[in-house]
Structure formats: structure tokens, C-alpha cells
Amino acid sequence: MVAATSLRGATDVVGLLDVPAGAYVHIPFCSWICPFCPYNKVLTSDELSRPYLTAFRQEVDAVADAHLRAFGPFTSLYVGGGTPTLFPEILNDLVDRLPVTGRRAVEVLPTHATPAGLDRLADAGFDAVSIGAQSFHDPVLRRLGRPHDAAASRAAVAAAVGRFAVVDVDLIVDVALEGPGTDPWTAAFLEDAAECFAAGVAQVSTYPLMRFGYTPFGTGRHARRREHAVLAEVDRIARRSGYERRSVWTFARSGAEAYTSITRRRFLGMGAGAGSVTGRDLLVNHFGLAPYRAAVDAGRLPVARRFHLGDGGGAAYEAFWQAYAGALDEGVLRSAYGPAGLLPARLATAAARACGLVVPDHGTLRLTPRGYDVFHDLERQVTYRLIEPLWAQLLREHDERAAATPDEVRSVSWAAPDRGRRGAAWWLARRLTERPVPTSTWTGREAE
Numbered sequence: 001m002v003a004a005t006s007l008r009g010a011t012d013v014v015g016l017l018d019v020p021a022g023a024y025v026h027i028p029f030c031s032w033i034c035p036f037c038p039y040n041k042v043l044t045s046d047e048l049s050r051p052y053l054t055a056f057r058q059e060v061d062a063v064a065d066a067h068l069r070a071f072g073p074f075t076s077l078y079v080g081g082g083t084p085t086l087f088p089e090i091l092n093d094l095v096d097r098l099p100v101t102g103r104r105a106v107e108v109l110p111t112h113a114t115p116a117g118l119d120r121l122a123d124a125g126f127d128a129v130s131i132g133a134q135s136f137h138d139p140v141l142r143r144l145g146r147p148h149d150a151a152a153s154r155a156a157v158a159a160a161v162g163r164f165a166v167v168d169v170d171l172i173v174d175v176a177l178e179g180p181g182t183d184p185w186t187a188a189f190l191e192d193a194a195e196c197f198a199a200g201v202a203q204v205s206t207y208p209l210m211r212f213g214y215t216p217f218g219t220g221r222h223a224r225r226r227e228h229a230v231l232a233e234v235d236r237i238a239r240r241s242g243y244e245r246r247s248v249w250t251f252a253r254s255g256a257e258a259y260t261s262i263t264r265r266r267f268l269g270m271g272a273g274a275g276s277v278t279g280r281d282l283l284v285n286h287f288g289l290a291p292y293r294a295a296v297d298a299g300r301l302p303v304a305r306r307f308h309l310g311d312g313g314g315a316a317y318e319a320f321w322q323a324y325a326g327a328l329d330e331g332v333l334r335s336a337y338g339p340a341g342l343l344p345a346r347l348a349t350a351a352a353r354a355c356g357l358v359v360p361d362h363g364t365l366r367l368t369p370r371g372y373d374v375f376h377d378l379e380r381q382v383t384y385r386l387i388e389p390l391w392a393q394l395l396r397e398h399d400e401r402a403a404a405t406p407d408e409v410r411s412v413s414w415a416a417p418d419r420g421r422r423g424a425a426w427w428l429a430r431r432l433t434e435r436p437v438p439t440s441t442w443t444g445r446e447a448e
């Protein structure tokens with residue numbers, strides 16, 4: 001059913017799309033804050049979540065309404081966070097409010113992935129889950145400050161396999177933390193990956209630990225070459241186990257469909273801290289619960305930043321994520337952005353070919369092993385030079401002046417945005433990202 005809603009901006013944002021989008025929902029609450037985690041979230045409490053969820057439902061209705069009118073159902077639903085499984089009733093609601101033609105996926109904390117908890121998700125209509133195991137080794141989980149042990153990680157994976165069409169398991173590795181001569185984390189990580197392959201999961205996501213300057217893990221050096229070597233070793237284990245590399249940081253069972261979040265071509269984000277990718281524009285919602293609610297109470301979408309990329313920038317952005325996912329497809333880019341828009345992406349791919357980073361393969365350009373290494377490094381630069389400064393800026397919305405209640409300020413004491421990375425690139429990113437959204441230009445057609 002199409003809900004009758006009236007948030008200014010919903011029609012404008014949907015109007016930026018050229019094709020139907022996926023729905024991305026960010027749930028910004030956790031019952032435990034892991035010290036390495038950079039995402040927008042606060043410690044959950046009724047006082048914070050109740051008023052927030054009222055505004056959130058309005059945003060979901062407004063975006064769903066506009067998308068249904070323009071394109072019909074979304075292509076997929078992805079619920080991340082934060083810890084979405086803290087709110088089972090919201091998950092049921094989202095399935096009703098956001099109809100899809102494809103998969104419904106949700107991130108699950110291992111302690112919530114009990115057989116009964118997973119049955120509830122499956123009954124609600126979710127057919128893909130991502131289990132945040134991180135490791136099956138207690139020393140690694142303790143170092144990460146996780147709220148569960150290795151037995152819980154293992155039980156969660158065992159319970160999920162067979163219950164869902166797609167099961168992804170997240171693992172984290174930090175080779176730089178190891179002492180000279182020993183590499184306990186690497187050895188543990190390689191065992192973890194092998195264990196996931198043996199368990200028959202559809203996909204394993206192998207994340208190198210990112211040290212966001214504003215988290216207690218702070219800034220730190222990366223052992224680049226060792227990271228490359230460890231991922232190349234996972235690749236070898238994957239092949240022996242019937243799996244293949246599907247992106248810089250994911251390995252999927254051969255023939256199995258991929259579990260994706262960031263690599264979806266177009267998606268509309270809902271919730272505090274969610275982002276949207278419409279092809280030629282990137283949008284980011286408010287992180288702070290108070291500014292988020294204030295925008296919705298004022299009758300407009302809670303969008304905090306908009307970056308207009310245009311044809312050239314949009315094609316380059318999409319080409320970057322195609323490459324991350326292992327294969328560049330010029331045909332798709334040409335039909336979306338036209339020959340002129342394709343030029344910057346073409347120059348970049350010509351350079352990548354000349355450097356041996358991509359090779360032709362069945363009409364696409366496939367990343368070579370060296371290409372994977374270079375993209376791994378590039379991805380880290382994007383994370384530290386663009387994502388970290390942007391998130392640090394938006395995390396300030398939780399501070400005293402902007403927060404909903406003193407509870408919100410206390411609950412983000414893990415984030416120290418002033419300790420984020422600095423330097424010329426940071427300064428440039430800040431200039432590019434701190435312009436507010438010109439909501440005055442939104443048409444407000446929804447309100448008529």
C-alpha cells in the first residue's frame with residue numbers, strides 16, 4: 001500500500017534516480033560499543049530510541065511513498081547499523097513498508113543469531129544475513145572488545161547456514177598489531193576464513209581493521225605488503241575450498257550469489273547516518289538524533305550533505321565500485337552516463353590497463369592480483385581521506401549543542417571527532433563536504 005506522507009525532499013531525491021533503487025536502512029543503536037567501530041550509533045535506551053523511531057517511521061514512509069510512485073518496489077532491502085536486531089518489531093515493519101523485488105538482508109550480532117532469533121528474521125521475510133563474527137578466536141575477540149566469545153561466533157554461523165538463501169560472515173584482521181617474529185592474528189584469521197569455507201557460507205567478508213582517528217583504536221600504520229600477502233593467502237585457501245574472490249574484501253562460494261551492501265548501483269538510505277547513491281549525487285543523512293528529528297519535525301527529509309558528481313563524477317564513482325567488485329563494465333557505464341560522461345572513467349581504466357591492474361575478460365575488465373592489491377590500498381585512502389573526515393564532522397552533531405538529551409552525549413563518549421586525521425587531503429575533504437544541503441530548492445511537491 002502506498003502511504004500518504006509529506007516530507008519535503010522525498011520526491012526530489014527519488015527524482016535524482018535513473019533506475020529503481022535498493023533501500024538501505026541504518027539503525028543507529030547498539031547495546032555495547034566496540035572500540036574499533038567507526039559507524040554512527042549510540043548506546044541504546046528507551047528515552048533515545050522511542051522519539052527517534054517516530055521520526056524514522058515518517059522518513060521511511062516518505063521515501064517509500066515517493067519511490068513506489070516513481071518506480072514501484074525497491075530492488076532490495078539492506079538493514080545495517082548499529083544493531084538492527086535490537087528492534088525486531090521495526091524489522092517486521094520495514095518488510096511491510098519497503099516492498100522489494102529482490103533480497104532482504106540484515107546484519108546480525110552473533111549473540112542475536114540464536115535459532116529462535118534467526119527463525120524470527122526468516123519469518124519476517126529476510127532471506128540474507130550478515131553475521132558479525134569477526135573471529136572464532138577468543139584472544140582476537142577480546143582485543144577487539146567484542147561483546148561475545150568465539151563459541152557465540154561459531155554457534156551463530158552454524159545456526160544461520162541452511163536457514164537463509166545467503167549467509168555472509170564478517171571477519172577482521174589487523175596484521176600490524178602483531179609482534180616481531182609471531183603472527184597470531186594472521187594465523188587465527190586464516191583459520192577463521194578456512195572455517196567459514198568449511199561451514200559452507202555463501203560469502204566471507206575479510207576486512208582489514210581500519211583505525212579511525214576518532215575511535216579508541218586511534219590512528220596507526222598499516223603493514224601494506226603483509227595485508228596484501230594475507231589476502232592473497234585467503235584467495236589460495238578459498239580456491240582450494242571451492243570459493244572465489246568476488247571483490248577486494250569478499251570471497252564467495254563459486255556460483256553463489258553475492259551479498260552486497262556498498263556495491264549496489266543505486267540505493268536510498270534511511271535512518272540517522274544513512275547514505276544514498278543516486279548515480280549523479282551522493283547524499284548523507286544527519287548523524288545526530290536531535291538534528292535528524294528536527295528536520296523531520298520541520299517536514300523535510302533529514303539529509304545533511306549532498307555532493308553533486310554530475311555525469312563524469314557519477315561514472316567515475318560507479319567505475320570505482322565496479323572495480324572494487326572485481327570487474328569494470330563500460331557498457332553499463334556508457335548507457336547510464338553517455339559517452340562524454342564516460343571520459344574520466346575511460347582515462348582511469350586506460351591507465352589501469354597500462355599498469356597491469358585490469359585485463360579484458362568476457363567483455364568486462366577484470367582486476368588482476370596486483371589490481372586487487374592496489375585497490376586495497378586505494379580503498380584505505382578513500383576511507384581515511386574522505387570517509388573519516390566526513391563522519392568526524394557529522395559525529396559532532398551528537399555533542400552538547402546539538403544532542404537530543406545528555407544521554408545522547410554520554411552514549412557517544414567513544415567518539416572524539418577532534419582526534420580524526422588531519423592534513424591537506426583532510427582540509428580539502430572538509431571544504432568539499434561541509435556544505436549543507438540546499439533544502440530551500442526542494443520543490444515540496446509531496447506536500448501539495
Ligand SMILES: C[S@@+](CC[C@H](N)C(=O)[O-])C[C@H]1O[C@@H](n2cnc3c(N)ncnc32)[C@H](O)[C@@H]1O
Pocket residue numbers: 036037038039080081082083084107108109110131132133134170171172207208209210211212
Ligand atoms: C555495522 S558493522 C556490524 C554489525 C553488527 N552490529 C555486529 O557488530 O555484528 C558491519 C561490519 O563492519 C566491520 N567493521 C566495523 N568496524 C570496522 C573497522 N574499524 N575496520 C574494518 N571493519 C570494520 C565488521 O566486520 C562488522 O561486522
Ligand code: SF4
Pocket residue numbers: 029030032033034037038039041081082083109132
Ligand atoms: S561493531 Fe556492531 S555492535 Fe560493535 S559498535 Fe559497531 S555496530 Fe555496534
